[in-house]
Amino acid sequence: MPxxxxxxRFFDAHAAIYDRNEFTSNTQYEVDFLINELGLAAGATILDVGCGTGRHTIALAERGYRMTGLDLSAAMLAKAAEKAQAAQLEVTLVQADATNFSFTERFDAAICLCEGAFGLLSQGDDPIEQPLAILNNISRSLRPQAMAIFTVLNGAAMLRRYQQADVIAGHFDPITMTEQAIPLEGQPVVAARERAFVATELRLLFRLAGLEVRHIWGGTAGNWGHRPLDLDEIEIMLVAQKVAEPLSWR
Ligand SMILES: C[S@@+](CC[C@H](N)C(=O)[O-])C[C@H]1O[C@@H](n2cnc3c(N)ncnc32)[C@H](O)[C@@H]1O
Known part of the structure; x- marks a missing residue:
């Protein structure tokens, strides 16, 4: 076993209480928003990357979509499976690393929400290669013209929150745009980093993966909307469309 x-390790330990986090409390509103934005009829297939405890996967399955949830953490997936069973819903749950997966099926849409893997870097991960690998895998899993919706950490807010003293103390690295993950109470301390992004680099990374960004909106959990991104909000929402296969440039 690798x-x-x-x-x-972090999410295996956090799974039991993940759904108690305040930011998970708007799932029904978020699912309405996703359905409206994706414009797909019931029966369409949707891939949820970094699906966690399956809060969007299950709620979308309840609305008739054929859902596949992918996540690294067996414990998070076990929670998703429990919920699916309780609701008597059939969903496909796959344990995999988002930087290293492929499906033969082509999905009608993808979601990757609340940093579902995107920008959650382990100590050795490269800050460009990690998100690009995820985008390439998602792009290859989509049918032509399919839509994908992401929420990712807002680089402007991260830059404005930290001071030079934090850089010297190693809490924030402006070169990789990462902050050290803060251990949660009662959880194991893990050497992990969270990567934030600015909109221009996101457009470029998405384009390399064959995904054209159609909208950038404020995407902080609990405050999604068709509105401009606020400089200090935590998350950016991107709505992108598959327009090409990922560029192979090396
Ligand atoms: C903050 S949770 C978000 C879960 C869900 N999308 C939501 O909105 O509640 C991030 C999820 O990403 C998963 N994750 C982290 N790194 C991953 C990776 N490299 N591949 C797949 N999943 C990953 C974690 O296990 C966790 O379930």
Whole structure:
């Protein structure tokens, strides 16, 4: 068995209480928003990357979508499976690393929400290669013209929150745009980093993966909307469309 990554250990330990986090309390509103944005009829297939305890996977399955949830953490997936069973819903749950997966099926849409893997870096991960690998895998899993919706950490807010003293103390690295993950009470301390992004680099990374960004909106959990991104909000929402296969440039 390969050694578990930092984030896998973190979420395995956090799974039992994940759904108690305040930011998970708007799932029904978020699912309405997703359905409206994706414009797909019931029966369409949706891939949820970094699906966690399956809060969007299950709620979308309840609305008639054929859902596949992918996550690194067996404990998070076990929670998703429990919920699916309780609701008597059939969903496909896959344990995999988002930087290293492929499906033969082409999905009608993808979601990757609340940093579902995107920008959750283990200590050795490269800050460009990690998100690009995830985008390439998602892009290859989509049918032409399919839509994908992401929420990712907002680089402007991260830059404005930290001071030079934090850089010197090693809490924030402006070169990789990462902050050290803060251990949660009662959880194991893991050497993991969270990567934030600015909108221009996101457009470029998405384009390399064959995904054209159609909208950038404020995407902080609990405050999604068709509105401009606020400089200090935690998350950016991106709505992108598959327009090409990922560029192979090396
Ligand atoms: C903050 S949770 C978000 C879960 C869910 N999307 C939501 O909105 O509640 C991040 C999820 O990403 C998963 N994750 C982290 N790194 C991953 C990776 N490299 N591949 C797949 N999943 C990963 C974690 O296990 C965790 O379930």
């Amino acid at each position: 050694e578990k990554s930092s984030w896998e």
